[in-house]
Amino acid sequence: MSAAPPPPVRVLVADDHQVVRTGFxxxxxxxxxFTVVGTACDGxxxxxxxGELAPDVVLMDVRMPVLDGIEATRRLTSAEGAAPRVLILTTFDLDAYVYDALCAGASGFLLxxxxxxxxxxxxxxxxxxxxLLAPGVTRRLIAEFARLRPAAAPDSPAARPSAELSALTPRETQVLRLVAQGLSNAEIAAQLTVTEETVKTHVSRILAKLGLRDRTQAVVMAYETGLVTPSGR
Known part of the structure; x- marks a missing residue:
């Protein structure tokens, strides 16, 4: 007897333009x-x-009336309990609002x-x-960090890795640094002379130890804590 298929992914679409909302x-x-459980016209x-529909994934526009997508993302991802994963919808792939949304807890973005x-x-x-983020997107995120947050002096407190990272092994710290520099799992595996599966295991452990949802948050934390600085690419 074959196993039952997994339940469909529950999706909510939030956009103030009806054509975009209904189209997605x-x-x-x-x-x-997929099951679209609902739509919303603002944050x-x-x-x-x-809160009512418990979607697994939210497609979230950035610029909406009443409450923008960034603040809505922050409220959803910081709430207690199981939070939905947020995909930001934007017109521009280098929109500064996208950077803010990723820092607010979004899992990535889509044009x-x-x-x-x-x-x-x-x-x-x-x-x-x-x-979700491809290496090229990660590198654009790094460029945005470089633009908005100039690197601290090497001997300043801001340049030293945070105690938050102390739970990581030296190898995990090394892998996190490479992830934050925009390398794919395959590129990391080649550089460390290990299998891609080993890299995936390291990344999974890093996320678990740091209480992060995904690779995007890992990149943000690596820069926020000073493990990697934009000038150190």
């Missing part, structure tokens, strides 16, 4: 492994809907002109708790 919802509804409505297949892939990746 209609696309997602074409997939058997406040999205937060309230998440609004994304193809249907890329949309489906992104939702599945995020729902599974895996990394």
């Amino acid at each position: 919802a209609a696309l997602l509804d074409t997939q058997q492994d 406040a409505e999205a937060v309230a809907a998440c 609004k002109d994304v193809t249907a297949e890329r949309l489906f892939e992104a939702v599945r990746i995020v729902a599974a708790g895996e990394a």
Whole structure:
């Protein structure tokens, strides 16, 4: 007897433009492994809907009335209990608001002109708790850190890694540093002369020890704590 298929991923779409909102919802509804549980026209409505509908993933526009997507993301990801994973919808891939949203706890971002297949892939990746950001996107995030947060002097307290990272082994610290520099698992494996599966195991342990949801948060923490500085790429 074959095992029952996993339950569909519950998705909520938040965007103040009705055409965008209904368009994404209609696309997602074409997939058997997704269920669109609701939509919202602003951030406040999205937060309230998440409390009632418990989606797994929220597609969140940045610029919305009443409550913007950044603050809505911060409220959702900081709430007690199981928080949905948030995918930010934006028109520009280097939008400064996207940087703020990632720091607020979003799991990644999608351009609004994304193809249907890329949309489906992104939702599945995020729902599974895996990394959404491709290395090129991670490098753009690093560039944004460099622009907004100039590197501290090497001997300053801000340049020394935080005690938060003390739970990591030397190898895990090394892997986190490479992740934060924008390397893919395959690139890290080649550099450390280990298998890609070993790298995946290290990344999983890093996320568990630091209480992080995904690779995006790991990149943010590495820069926030001073483990890596933009000038040290």
